[in-house]
Amino acid sequence: MACINPDGTLTPSAQAILEALRRAPAKAEALAQQAGLPLYRVRSSMRELVVAGLVVETAEGYALTEQGRARTTSA
Amino acid sequence: MADTPSVQGLPRLNEPAPDFEAVTTHGTIRLSDYKGSWLILFSHPADFTPVCTTEFIAFSEIYPELQKRNVELLGLSIDSVYSHIAWVRNVEEKTGVHIPFPIIADLDRKVATAYGMVMPGASSTETVRCVFIIDPEGVLRAMLYYPLTTGRNMQEILRLIDALQTSDKHHVATPANWQPGDKVIVPAPKTMEMVEQNLKAGYEVVDWYLAKKSV
Numbered sequence: 001m002a003c004i005n006p007d008g009t010l011t012p013s014a015q016a017i018l019e020a021l022r023r024a025p026a027k028a029e030a031l032a033q034q035a036g037l038p039l040y041r042v043r044s045s046m047r048e049l050v051v052a053g054l055v056v057e058t059a060e061g062y063a064l065t066e067q068g069r070a071r072t073t074s075a
Numbered sequence: 076m077a078d079t080p081s082v083q084g085l086p087r088l089n090e091p092a093p094d095f096e097a098v099t100t101h102g103t104i105r106l107s108d109y110k111g112s113w114l115i116l117f118s119h120p121a122d123f124t125p126v127c128t129t130e131f132i133a134f135s136e137i138y139p140e141l142q143k144r145n146v147e148l149l150g151l152s153i154d155s156v157y158s159h160i161a162w163v164r165n166v167e168e169k170t171g172v173h174i175p176f177p178i179i180a181d182l183d184r185k186v187a188t189a190y191g192m193v194m195p196g197a198s199s200t201e202t203v204r205c206v207f208i209i210d211p212e213g214v215l216r217a218m219l220y221y222p223l224t225t226g227r228n229m230q231e232i233l234r235l236i237d238a239l240q241t242s243d244k245h246h247v248a249t250p251a252n253w254q255p256g257d258k259v260i261v262p263a264p265k266t267m268e269m270v271e272q273n274l275k276a277g278y279e280v281v282d283w284y285l286a287k288k289s290v
């Protein structure tokens with residue numbers, strides 16, 4: 001997994017994506033800008049974060065789950 | 076009876092590029108992850124080899140220019156992701172050059188087979204030096220195949236990107252040795268009416284079928 005380390009902690013890029021989502025749901029394009037990551041990398045990461053149950057895809061874009069919100073730094 | 080290498084199909088220009096999901100040094104990536112940007116998918120024979128190392132340094136050097144053109148890079152070889160990571164780290168340690176783009180670890184050869192990257196006459200265990208230029212809609216627009224012995228020319232790859240993007244934007248073609256800023260070729264007229272139009276349009280006309288203009 002490129003987003004989740006073997007010990008269960010998040011990689012810096014995954015953490016940056018979750019922090020960007022803390023404010024509001026967002027589409028991959030906006031997340032790429034906010035997190036300062038290439039778009040392909042965000043799209044790849046979102047698949048992993050959805051499978052991990054940290055993010056869901058909604059009509060407004062990607063949104064944090066309760067589990068995902070608990071992993072943000074301000075949680 | 077000698078074994079005959081299996082014949083692999085090659086992808087075709089102006090058709091959707093073969094889809095893939097692959098393990099890379101940046102995680103698992105699908106071709107569709109690049110939708111909306113241009114992609115240069117390229118293969119190299121093997122990690123920790125001399126010509127490939129010079130190419131990776133050269134690809135890294137043109138990466139900022141490619142990014143300005145909305146182009147991403149994605150490397151590939153039939154090596155493990157651990158080999159890729161070790162090589163990339165070694166290149167940075169020895170030369171100071173950071174490799175900023177992902178590299179596919181194609182140990183099962185799925186991507187190499189789909190794109191016809193293995194040429195048994197050159198090597199049955201390595202990919203040759205291929206370049207596939209895929210547009211933002213996922214359509215294969217150009218292919219280059221170089222032999223194992225010859226490193227690729229980055230300026231030609233940049234020129235090819237510029238030429239494709241110029242052709243798309245202005246609906247023109249580009250002549251031999253074209254460089255950005257040079258005149259482009261007006262598509263050859265297909266009717267007598269179009270011939271008359273072109274002759275009156277103020278183009279640089281060699282003859283009715285060869286006219287150039289600035290864009």
